[in-house]
Amino acid sequence: MPLMHAASCGFEAARSVRNVADLRRCLHGHSFLCSARWADGAPDVGAALSTALAPLDYADLNQAVAVPDDASLLGWIAGHLPHADGLWLRSAPDRGVLRTSAQAPLLHWLHADFEAAHQLPNVPPGHQCGRLHGHGFGVTLCAAASHAELEQAWVRLRPLLHQRMLNDIPGLENPTSEVISAWLWQQLADVLALDHVIVRETATAGSQFNGHTHRIWKTQRFEAATPFDAHGRYTGHSYSLRLHLSGQLDEVMGWVQDFGDVKTRFKPFYQQLDHYPLDQVDGLSVANCAGIAQWAAAKLANTPELCRVDVYQRPGEGSLFSVEAA
16 A cells, blocks of 8 residues: 554553463563554554553453463454554564564564674765764564574674674675675574564664665654644644665665765755644645655655655654555
8 A cells, every 4th residue: 555554552561471481470561562554544543553452451461362472462452453454562672573464474573782883985085984983783683483583593693793893794894784684684594584684773774674675764853833723723743754765785885875865865855844834835735644755755756766755743653655556
């Protein structure tokens, strides 16, 4: 579907699941977060999400689900949201499960990290990434595997990267985010049924690799007013706009596109949005997340790598416009 909508809702709950290490059952609690996506024109899953999750809030999940592990819990939620096209569940800050559609396989994901230095050897003189610098990198592994399997795989791999000069590692002589994500895939594909690998080098930029295609994104925030009612009153949001670009890597530069160049392309129409009333922005016919996403995609129509634009008015609440499917 060209246009999708997203919503999120959290809940606090206790559960008891079998501990593989000692075979005990221990009641404990979590702050869960569930996100749902649905196609434009379908019933509003967002309105139904909080209703569906209400019985789980401050509850013993074993009373609702026989074995309330992440996979079974996501299945229970899916049964109460028949119009959702995708569901994502976070059961702890670093882990959870997802299903991209009702027909897609269930996948477990794990967030991890490492800290390392690098420099990009092929950038033009004066480019900031040509200087030796470092990042606290974020990694997400997503696979048809258990969390334990994901953890075991990462424990073996992290020492090769953490507190290292990445350029010195074979295969990472030009350690862009895209190259690192592909390197991680190569290291893990034989031991995990990977779906994709994500590498985040900053809070606003990252790269995803699925074994075939690279996708990068760059996020910008802007503050704007939006009409509240027919009486001329306004409200406002701190919006988040994320541009996704996909394609093959430049063989020399090692990237789909320079994150800095993506930011530069975004800047002219960012200046039309930031600290303005959206109903007065030229060419923006509908002052909501869906309208902004489609407006931004039109502004970047000359960017062939652009594949999707996400706009969120609150964390987890917004619209996603797929350019390739439009």
